[in-house]
Amino acid sequence: MNNVKSNFKCSKTFTRHTLSTLASLTFYFLLLMTMCGVAAAETDYTNEFSDVNSGNCDALSALISNANSRINGNINVNSGTLNISAANIRMYIGRSINVKANATLNVIDDSLISHDTGYYGFNYEAGSYGTISASTIQYSTRLSLATGNNNVYFSNSTFRYNQYQGIYVTASNVSITDCTLFQNNDQGIRVDSNNVSIIGCIFNKNKDEGLYITSTDVNVTDCLIQYNDDQGIYLEATSGNVNITNCTVYKNFQQGIYVASTFVNITDCTIQSNGINTAVEGIYLTSTSGNVNITGCTLTSNGNKNINIESSGNNVLRNNNINDTDLNLYVTGNYDNDIDTSNRINGGVVYYFYNDSSVSLTDVDDVGHITLYNCSNVLIKNNTLVTNGDGIRLIASTANVTIDNNALNSSNYYGIVLSSSRANVTSNTITSTDSTAILLSNSDDCVITDNTVSTNTANGYLGGIGLSNSNDNNISSNTVTATQTSGAGISLSTTSNSNTIFNNTIDCSGGNGISISVSSNNDILNNTVKNRDNSGLVLTDSDYNTVQYNDLIDNGFAGVAITGDGSHNIITQNDILSNDCSGYQYGGVSTLDSSTNNSISDNTISSNAINGIYVASAGNFFSNNTITSNT
Numbered sequence: 231m232n233n234v235k236s237n238f239k240c241s242k243t244f245t246r247h248t249l250s251t252l253a254s255l256t257f258y259f260l261l262l263m264t265m266c267g268v269a270a271a272e273t274d275y276t277n278e279f280s281d282v283n284s285g286n287c288d289a290l291s292a293l294i295s296n297a298n299s300r301i302n303g304n305i306n307v308n309s310g311t312l313n314i315s316a317a318n319i320r321m322y323i324g325r326s327i328n329v330k331a332n333a334t335l336n337v338i339d340d341s342l343i344s345h346d347t348g349y350y351g352f353n354y355e356a357g358s359y360g361t362i363s364a365s366t367i368q369y370s371t372r373l374s375l376a377t378g379n380n381n382v383y384f385s386n387s388t389f390r391y392n393q394y395q396g397i398y399v400t401a402s403n404v405s406i407t408d409c410t411l412f413q414n415n416d417q418g419i420r421v422d423s424n425n426v427s428i429i430g431c432i433f434n435k436n437k438d439e440g441l442y443i444t445s446t447d448v449n450v451t452d453c454l455i456q457y458n459d460d461q462g463i464y465l466e467a468t469s470g471n472v473n474i475t476n477c478t479v480y481k482n483f484q485q486g487i488y489v490a491s492t493f494v495n496i497t498d499c500t501i502q503s504n505g506i507n508t509a510v511e512g513i514y515l516t517s518t519s520g521n522v523n524i525t526g527c528t529l530t531s532n533g534n535k536n537i538n539i540e541s542s543g544n545n546v547l548r549n550n551n552i553n554d555t556d557l558n559l560y561v562t563g564n565y566d567n568d569i570d571t572s573n574r575i576n577g578g579v580v581y582y583f584y585n586d587s588s589v590s591l592t593d594v595d596d597v598g599h600i601t602l603y604n605c606s607n608v609l610i611k612n613n614t615l616v617t618n619g620d621g622i623r624l625i626a627s628t629a630n631v632t633i634d635n636n637a638l639n640s641s642n643y644y645g646i647v648l649s650s651s652r653a654n655v656t657s658n659t660i661t662s663t664d665s666t667a668i669l670l671s672n673s674d675d676c677v678i679t680d681n682t683v684s685t686n687t688a689n690g691y692l693g694g695i696g697l698s699n700s701n702d703n704n705i706s707s708n709t710v711t712a713t714q715t716s717g718a719g720i721s722l723s724t725t726s727n728s729n730t731i732f733n734n735t736i737d738c739s740g741g742n743g744i745s746i747s748v749s750s751n752n753d754i755l756n757n758t759v760k761n762r763d764n765s766g767l768v769l770t771d772s773d774y775n776t777v778q779y780n781d782l783i784d785n786g787f788a789g790v791a792i793t794g795d796g797s798h799n800i801i802t803q804n805d806i807l808s809n810d811c812s813g814y815q816y817g818g819v820s821t822l823d824s825s826t827n828n829s830i831s832d833n834t835i836s837s838n839a840i841n842g843i844y845v846a847s848a849g850n851f852f853s854n855n856t857i858t859s860n861t
Contacts, residue, residue: 272298272320279303282333284310294319300346301325307333307358315339321370323348329377331357337365337387345369349393354382356401362387369393372416378402378423384409395420396436406431417442418458428453439464440482443491446470456480461488462504467518474499479512486512486532489519489542498526505533512555517541517563525549535560539567548572552580556664557643558599558620565603565625575599578616602627608653611635621645621663628652638663645683648673656680666693666717667710670700678703683710693717693741697726706732718745719759727751740764743785746772753778760784765816766809769825770794777801785809788816789838792825792850801830808837817841818860821850830855 280303282290287310295315302322305312311334321327323346329335335354337343338361343352345368352370354360358377362384367373372394375382378401389396390412397406397419404423408430411418418433420442428448433440433455440458441450444466455462455477462482465472469491479486479501486504487496501512512532515522522545529536530553537552539545541563549572552558558575561567561582569582578598583589589608591600597613599620606629610622614637621644622633631653638645638660645660645667654677660667667683670676683694694710694717697703703726710719719736722729726749736743736759743759744767746752752772756779759766766782769775771794782789782804789806792799806818818838819830826849834856835842842860843852 272300275299275301276303279305279312282307282310282312286310287312291315302346304328306330307335309333311336313338314341314343317341317343319343320346321350322346323350326351326353329354329358329360331355332359334359336361336363337367338363339365341365343367343370358382361385366390367392367396372396372398372414375399375404376401378404378425380405383407388412389418390414395442399423399426402426405429410434411436411440413437421445421448424448427451432456433458433462435459442466443469443472446472448472450474451476453477454480455482455486458482461485463487465489465491465494465519467491470494473497478502479504481506484508485510485514486529488514488516489522490516491518492520492522494519494522496522496524496527500528500530501532501536502528502530503532506531509534511535511538513537515539515542515545520544522546523548527551528553529558530554539564543567545569547580550574552576552598554618558618559601560620561601565601569601575620576616576618578619601625606630608632609634613637615639619643621647623647623649624651624653625649626651632656633658637661644669647671648676652676654679658682660684666696668695670697670703672698673700674702676700676703677706678708679706681708683708684712693721694719694736696721697723697729699724699726701727701729703729704732705729705734708734710734710736712738718742720757721745721747722749722752723747725749729753730755732756734758736760742766742768743782744768746770746775748772750774752776755779757781758783765789765791766806767791768793769796769799771796773797773799775799778803780804781807782809782818783807786812788820788844789818789835790830791816791820791822792828792847793822794825795823796825797827799828801828802832804833806833806835806838809839811839811841817844818857819855820844821847823847826850829853835860 291313298318300320305327307329314337316339349371353374354377356376359381364386366388368391370392372392385407388410392414394416396411396414399421402423402425405427410432413435415437417439418436422444424445424447426448428450430452435457438460440455441463461484462479467490470493473495476498482504486501510533512529519542525548528551535557536555537559539561543564543566545567547569552575571579573580575598578596580599583602586605592611595614597615600622603625605627608631611634617640633655635657640662643664645663647669650672652675657680659682718741728751731754734757740763742764747770750773752775754777758781760783763786765787766785766789769792789809818835825847828850831853836858838860842857
């Protein structure tokens with residue numbers, strides 16, 4: 231029996247010495263080959279690393295380091311420390327690297343762990359330890375990090391081409407520093423655990439988000455997040471207490487930062503050119519977010535909005551520079567936010583008023599943005615809005631509101647928008663807006679008079695002055711010139727009823743001069759519409775409107791056209807002259823489609839191309855019109 235024990239001890243000693251000697255000989259052989267300029271051969275292994283333990287880990291570390299290896303088996307570090315240094319390792323498909331509790335795996339000194347074919351697993355299990363430094367991990371399923379308490383430290387390494395995430399963090403108290411996450415097929419890093427710090431990392435060209443966070447107490451500092459195929463940073467509704475500091479978020483395909491969570495600080499970040507092809511935002515706060523602080527950030531040329539706050543409240547914006555986007559700052563749904571004048575839009579001051587019973591903003595020459603929600607006793611007068619600003623938005627404000635004699639310079643997205651509001655909008659000059667120059671939505675009893683709108687580029691019905699579902703408004707003595715594309719000079723749509731359109735001048739515009747759609751009982755009186763590329767006045771599916779004393783001259787199509795199911799409209803005592811009809815079988819007046827029971831009387835219809843009156847629908851009434859010189 232003693233001889234058996236003795237032989238067993240000798241066998242263990244022999245095996246340990248043999249492995250140590252073999253490793254030493256291998257090392258010196260490879261070193262000699264390298265010194266002689268001969269490339270090291272690749273060594274195949276199967277089960278040699280299936281049980282790395284405290285008894286063999288030194289020898290196996292020496293065997294695999296400074297060498298090229300191909301492993302058709304698992305690397306299981308069950309105890310002890312496996313050090314992989316300056317190694318080039320190829321793992322077979324379906325194999326895995328597993329670091330168990332209380333065991334340590336260090337990958338250092340320009341090591342490369344890759345695949346032979348397919349993907350392999352890489353797991354730091356709960357309670358394990360290790361370091362990945364100055365090395366590259368590629369073509370794994372993902373590096374799964376389930377050990378916390380700063381047991382594992384990743385630094386200055388690259389995680390690329392992995393099947394899912396580059397790194398998947400499910401343990402708390404983890405630090406990842408100066409790493410590059412490149413072209414992983416899902417996120418660069420996904421964080422599903424608390425107390426994680428990500429510092430100085432680069433997230434580049436990952437196939438989903440750059441960084442995806444579902445947990446709390448996460449700090450992201452000094453990172454570059456760029457060219458990812460979805461959002462740069464995505465904060466799930468389950469996350470919170472996230473700090474994003476001094477990061478650059480650049481040219482991600484979707485939003486730069488998507489926030490669906492609460493208690494988030496975004497500080498001193500540069501957020502630029504995200505969502506350009508998808509018309510989304512630099513920073514997007516959703517309805518599940520709130521208590522977000524955005525401070526000291528620069529946002530430039532992101533999609534269609536730099537900051538979009540949608541049904542999200544209790545947010546604070548301070549000292550942000552917001553530039554060169556269609557809508558630089560847009561708030562909707564929940565307006566209970568703290569946005570002060572330290573913010574700038576294209577150099578202009580941001581004015582944001584919420585539940586204010588007395589607002590006076592006068593004689594300011596560098597306004598970038600004005601939003602008023604549920605405000606009363608408002609005077610906005612003699613101000614100049616900067617180029618590429620956001621214009622003036624008035625929401626749910628109905629008591630004693632005046633917007634007078636303001637100049638809205640080139641390329642404000644909106645000019646003046648009234649939503650569920652009542653106001654007097656007078657003597658404003660609005661130049662080159664990208665959307666409707668003056669828009670009333672669900673707003674009644676407003677006075678819109680003596681305003682000048684020029685070179686507006688809006689598409690659709692709502693061009694120069696537009697009303698949608700708005701009633702009993704007075705639109706008078708305004709001048710609308712050079713509205714481009716398909717925007718109308720003045721438009722009423724979506725059951726805008728009982729409005730008065732009086733004494734307006736519409737000259738040289740791209741769409742219809744006046745467009746009335748699905749709206750009734752409006753009076754269109756004494757307007758001048760000329761030199762349009764389309765029709766002078768079009769009534770579509772609209773009833774009981776009166777069109778009287780208007781001059782409709784030199785329009786591209788018809789002077790007046792009644793289309794759809796329009797009925798019981800009165801077209802009387804208008805001058806309808808020299809309209810081109812652009813080769814269509816239209817005339818000075820055209821009744822089209824199923825329009826019926828309309829009265830066309832006492833008009834002067836002269837010098838129109840093709841027809842004075844073109845009738846393509848039955849049941850309309852024509853009387854006492856003067857029709858001359860139409861060809």
